Amino acid sequence: MELSSQIISLASIAVLPLASFIVGVVYNYEIRKISARLQSRRGPWLLVPKPLRKTLGTTRLFQPLYDVLKLLYKESLVPNTSRTRIFRAAPYVALLCLVAAATLIPFAGYSPFASFELSLVAVLYLLLGVPLAFILGGAASSSPWGAVGSMREAELMLAYETPFVIGAFAVAVMADALSMQRILNVQISQYPFLLLNPFAAAAFLLAIVGKLHLKPFDIPEAEVEIVAGPITEYSGSLLGIIEIGKILLTSVCISLFVDLFLAGGVIPGLQYQLTTLIFLVEGFLIVAFATLIHTLNPRFRIDQALRWYVKIPILLAIVGLAWAYTFRYVHPIILRG
Secondary structure, X not given: OHHHHHHHHHHHHHHHHHHHHHXXXXXXXXXXXXXXXXXXXOOOOOOOOHHHHHHHOOOOOOHHHXXXXXXXXXXXXXOOXXXXXXXXXXXXXXXXXXXXXXXXXXXXXXXXXOOOOOHHHHHHHHHHHHHHHHHHHHHOOOOHHHHHHHHHHHHHHHHHHHHHHHHHHHHHHHHOOOOHHHHHHHHHHOOOHHHHOHHHHHHHHHHHHHXXXXXXXXXXHOHHHHOOHHHOOOOHHHHHHHHHHHHHHHHHHHHHHHHHHOHHHOOOOOOHHHHHHHHHHHXXXXXXXXXXXXXXXXXXXXXXXXXXXHHOHHHHHHHHHHHHHHHHHHOHHHHHO
């Protein structure tokens, strides 16, 4: 019995990141499709017209995956003046952090590693490593655009990480746990924390928009200003690794929100297939909301973004943390079950 559980755990190390990546591909398709429709464009086809199916296939649902595969087959050009080791290592460090985070975040309520007592803290640290890797990679590229983009990323990171972390710890306070599985169990036995603490949920969601560099927070990669910011000098397979990381980051952040505030889509008594469906539907709704923000807003300047995060998400996160403490000690029986 112990041997079989170890085999399942080892298999999950590969299966959970792979499932997260596939879901991230679909989420990125959704972002592109909704953005296109709101801008009166077609976007990638869901169903390809019959005359084109011989060359394009029946669907372009996995268009983001095709774009990544194309990059992986190309040669990476490394600037002669760059710090080569740091430049090459940065995309892999970011990807490794995301793969590790994907194994700790329950997918539709399942992860053999989520019961680890400090799994929430580990996830937050791993997600912090992603922008830090991009900052180092951009700074090591020797490109002025990479340096400016890294500086913007560092400043923006301070803005969005604050409500991101405070919002997550507000949930931890209400659940009286730092374990992802324990947080899920408290919600399953009582109510989703989206209902119990909407302030922390709103702050966390707005922080995700900044973390994913959706408009109005795509400042570090502003094409018309600094080409592509920290990733300007990346090409070929290294750029493909970065794109894989972005896809995983989308899926991981959305899954984390679903787990922290929507009980991971788990409803007692339902089969795992239905739980997975609910988990995905909740993720699609969150992505759709984030895409509306992305499409309907122009890009902020870095000073505008910092002021906005201080005035709204950080304030919401602080209110949510205060509410979590109040609610926990006023209603300890409800929260502790």
